[in-house]
Amino acid sequence: MKIVFGADHGGFELKETLKKHCLDSGYQIEDLGTHSTDSCDYPLIADKVAAALANGAADFGILVCGTGIGISIAANRHKGIRAALLYNDAVAALAREHNDANIAVFGARTQNHNDAIRFLDIFLKTPFSNGERHCRRIAELG
Ligand code: RB5
DSSP states (O other): OEEEEEEOGGGHHHHHHHHHHHHHTTOEEEEOSOOSSSOOOHHHHHHHHHHHHHTTSOSEEEEEESSSHHHHHHHTTSTTOOEEEOOSHHHHHHHHHTTOOSEEEEETTTSOHHHHHHHHHHHHHOOOOOOHHHHHHHHHTO
């Protein structure tokens, strides 16, 4: 499984933590930036990760900004992207089971690193339920 990473300056350090965790766990990864804590714009990072998923270069994306909100809004403007801000264990599972989310989003200024790692592990290990009502609702997203 290949995972692409993106973060703005506010999410840089948490991105680095999550990247290391994924590498240690045996996932193939690609980091699409940012590569420092210098200020940058989260919509441009979200666009890169969305494009990597759209062209099949990766199976899942991970995005991080200060709150996780701006980068979620930006990612979800792209067709076929279902970016979910993970904030507890149940949400991490439901984002996959019900929403077939393909990007896990984190807020570096609102979450600690250990929680984010746990939410990410749950997210990556939980399959989509493939239930009829969930498939219908995802199709309705267009
Ligand atoms: C950057 O300062 C901050 O606005 C950004 O990381 C994010 O929190 C936006 O939603």
